[in-house]
Amino acid sequence: MLIVRPSTFSDLASIEKLANHNSAKISTLPQQRDKLSEKIDASIRSFAGDESMEGKEQFLLVLENTDTGDVLGTAGVDRCAGNGQPFYNYRQDELIHSSHQLHVNNHIPVLYMTHELTGKTLFCSLTIDTEYRGTEYFELLSRSRLLLIGLFKERFDKDIIIEIQGVSDDEGGYPFWDSLGRHFFDMDFATADYYSGIKSKTFIAELMPSHPIYVPLLTEAAQAAIGTPHPLAEKNCQLLHREGFRVGKHIDIFDGGPTLEAQVGHLNTVKSMQSKSVKVSESTRGGVKYLICNGSFSDFRCVIGQLTDGIGDVIRINQALAKDLNVSESERITFAVL
């Protein structure tokens, strides 16, 4: 059985393995053990409501195979993008250069460094074992965050953002970085990314030049990378678009990848999810597949299960599901169609 639950320290080794797998390079999950350990610690304190995290909670969910105890994926939610520091992006904008005498109105795309997304709720650190990429468990992992946020709206910002990884070239170079950031750091993307991981992204952003960047002066490849998702991120993009996320004006300062934005209340999972009282029963069979979670915050659980939804406030689930969700008779579960 695969379930989503808050991460614990015993997941550290498994998560580290995931984080250092090749395809995880496009995730914002850090790769250093001490950084991962810090992240788990922050998540534990956040789920526990520890004061030290107040207002800048960082939640990390894991996808666990309960039969083996293996962690197969992670999905994070930062209450507050930037985690108390400014959260930087480039905002795509344009300037009009007019010459009335020449009857010319040139629209020049420019990138402004901005921190206006600071404080919005950020989805991050999504990674999953390669074997499970194409399965429904990827959707379970990614969308479990929507149930968490939908259930506990008051704990999150009303705006959700996600930074989608940008494109790299065949040699693993990042054309956007190579044409922009690299000039100011004299280091390749991987090195900058490494420092971003061990220091902070804010730290790097503050070293970037403060004047707007004229897009026409970037290389063709860099211009093409602006707002373009990495092929490995396309599946997740698709899922997020289906949920109601939309591409905004902001892009990542490193790789030029797009930022998706949505209001919590406009998300399909949030709009369609229902909560009902549990009746544990052995006689459930078949039904429609749902994402189902319990009603607990600190002991949040989310799984895929089949339900036959009726009209009343009570829903039948079987013993196994009740156990996975850690719910008893007449406690409430929340569910949305898979």
Place this chain on the structure above:
Amino acid sequence: MLIVRPSTFSDLASIEKLANHNSAKISTLPQQRDKLSEKIDASIRSFAGDESMEGKEQFLLVLENTDTGDVLGTAGVDRCAGNGQPFYNYRQDELIHSSHQLHVNNHIPVLYMTHELTGKTLFCSLTIDTEYRGTEYFELLSRSRLLLIGLFKERFDKDIIIEIQGVSDDEGGYPFWDSLGRHFFDMDFATADYYSGIKSKTFIAELMPSHPIYVPLLTEAAQAAIGTPHPLAEKNCQLLHREGFRVGKHIDIFDGGPTLEAQVGHLNTVKSMQSKSVKVSESTRGGVKYLICNGSFSDFRCVIGQLTDGIGDVIRINQALAKDLNVSESERITFAVL
């Protein structure tokens, strides 16, 4: 009887008188006869669907006393802010200046010159005879634009903006201008405003400096003027807020006055207005006061009248009202509660 209708050349003298009345100084209505004449001409061509105005129509409605033929007020709608040129504002934004060593995160408000509101539909040129300021006819005049836009949505942008006049001091100086624009033009507000009228606001804006303005460096009075409406504009602001307009991030580059924004579909008048088929009848008396307009674009008419609304698709109006609205039996009228 007071009606709102498209302006014609025969209104020119009356409008000029209005435009040069003291309290009209806070309107965006030009004061020069030739500019007014141009504006009326543009409006006539716009209402007539003349190709020369396509995509940048400029409509000018007048409030007429049909008994005397006097024009008592004007209200304009530009299809496309900027009328084909860039439409400039300052956008209020902020920068974070951080020193990690000093543990300081200073939020510094700044103003960026922007033309991002270009192309939205702009309400402008609202002015009314002083005697009628406090009456329901002010509301008739201002809101008649909402009926026009609500009826002919496809002819306008889905976003509506209004620039509200900013504050002046007791000597008629404009503290925002005096602390900002004046440094670069060496002329007082009135002179700049005059040039803005005879040339264009875009023309002036393009002469303004291109770098962001740090708000803390402006005078106290100028800082206080940012986003503050002129007292004479407060009544209109109140009405617009009630309609669902909201203060946005943009302010006027001259006087620092706020810009109100709304989507057409979110405006109360637009949401609540109904269209019904007319039954002309002498037996109508009393009822609730409504803003009522006919269904014609090129011969738009809007008045205040009393109606008794029923369930069906037919509504009774008396002969006088039918005449004022220029509608006959079984034509449609549109109405919204006053």
Place this chain on the structure above:
Amino acid sequence: MMIIRPITENDFSDLCHLAKNTGFGVTSLPDNPDLLQTKIERAEKAFNKKVDPPHAKYMFVLEDTDNNKVVGVCGIEAQVGLDDVWYNYRISTTVNASTELGVHNQTPTLYLTNDLTGCTEVCSLFLDADYRKNSNGLLLSKSRFLFLADFPEMFSEKVFAEMRGYSDEQGHSPFWEALGKKFFTMEFSRADYLTGIGGKAFIAELMPKYPIYLPFLSKEAQEVVGLVHQNTEPARAMLESEGFNFNGFIDIFDGGPAIEAFVNNIRAVRESFKRHAQVIKNPKESVGGDKSLYLVSNRSFSNFRVALVPGSSIRQDTIDIPVELAEQLQICSGDVLRAVSLRDVKR
């Protein structure tokens, strides 16, 4: 005899003839009679103090008095950018540093500025090809420094010269290709032409206003920033020998340098001295040749004259001036002249 004097309306046809021969890339002397006529009129007004001094545009000619022919021309603009808007890019340095990351990067950054506004420009130098010998070029160019030395109150304390930037044999400017062209679709030659007829300011409306980080330009463009066209190398060397320095200002189109000096640092100004004229009948033969030549000016504003004399003419208290030259300089014995060695003797 070669003499420098203010231009007059009588020089119009000679000037038109000169302008025909300037060739591509010399925008300061356009082959356009109407414009040239205007330039002469403006210069005459300037010498007659009929314009406000900061707005004055002086123009001098080099005349071969043996055949009354104008063979060269040069100008001084008292203060640029007062009637239009004067643009340059200024190369600035942006430093990104983090000891923690071991990063300390200097990024050259171009700022669009009007900073030379109000400075004096030496400009419009052109010499007939047949006369490019016998120090005529130096006489023509450096005579202006004596004018600056004589009338500093009429000029800014800073003076500069714009140098034509690098372009390849086809006339392509890599700087233009990498920057200007991306912001408005126009060939360099057209931009250059519009500049020549005074349209620089309005072209600049289309140029980017925010700073440009130089590494965003092509390698070729980066390499030619501040480089002069090879035909302009000698002019640059001459001005540098007089104390002009490149201080970061370049042309917004071709990236050519504007080199500058404070007037009081220009060698020919600094080392110039005043001495009484002694008009003589039979001058000795000059010794020492070109190396020991001196510029002498008559220190007149409206009738400014400069000529070359041999070093042997320079006496302890006087300067020997042959009768014929005195006539050309419009001076008598006892008049105070200004003189300076044509070349920096120390170099």
Place this chain on the structure above:
Amino acid sequence: MMIIRPITENDFSDLCHLAKNTGFGVTSLPDNPDLLQTKIERAEKAFNKKVDPPHAKYMFVLEDTDNNKVVGVCGIEAQVGLDDVWYNYRISTTVNASTELGVHNQTPTLYLTNDLTGCTEVCSLFLDADYRKNSNGLLLSKSRFLFLADFPEMFSEKVFAEMRGYSDEQGHSPFWEALGKKFFTMEFSRADYLTGIGGKAFIAELMPKYPIYLPFLSKEAQEVVGLVHQNTEPARAMLESEGFNFNGFIDIFDGGPAIEAFVNNIRAVRESFKRHAQVIKNPKESVGGDKSLYLVSNRSFSNFRVALVPGSSIRQDTIDIPVELAEQLQICSGDVLRAVSLRDVKR
């Protein structure tokens, strides 16, 4: 006898004594023994070529050899901003012009730049009050120009000096009040102190990065831009007489000017000459007094020495050096010295 030489560790206690007497506002010589010790060590490494030349920070002392006492100090930093980030505001000009409106406005605009990065700084000048006479101040300050003339390859082609900006009798800086203070709540004296101990770069994190239009500052602040503190007036006049000019760079805190020169334009560099030493037993009495004094250097890098000699010592082919002075300069007859008149004789 007064002599300039490199600082050594033996000068530590004299230096500490000097630093105690500098008073408020002289941040370059902080009254902090640890920092002074570091400065001496760094200087010794520089003179012994144990640091990469661009990173060298030289420090010279003026010694009264009669009592073996160090009475003055001055420094040269080979290239600033290589180890930290060097900030200045640069005064630029923004022109708004419209012939149609009759508007042609020049707005001074401050750009935060790192433009002096890589330039040579002359700095840290301090002279004991008892010795502010007999041209000691000029000897101390100008000796550095001979070092620059002798070893130009160790320095940038541009050199500058930062001048303390205007503050009133209470130590308030109007420039700071109008600008810096609005961006972080800190008194000027604290900002000044943090600067002195090397914190300038990180304070600058809080300063505005976009250009500042000068008219947005108070009238008082606008008026003191580029002004020096009255105690610094003589230093400014001295440097200007050597060819330094204010070229728009000011301090980001107090608005004081950085004045600059190209090394080859500095009078004491330009006019300096090399000549053989002639060590003599019985020097004639000096005639002409202070006015005719000359600086002479021994042209040694690690053992650099400079002293003053009377103009009468300067011969056609040699320079007369009395035996005692030769010993202090560590030279013998026939060694090539560099000399230059202490003052610009033309001025």
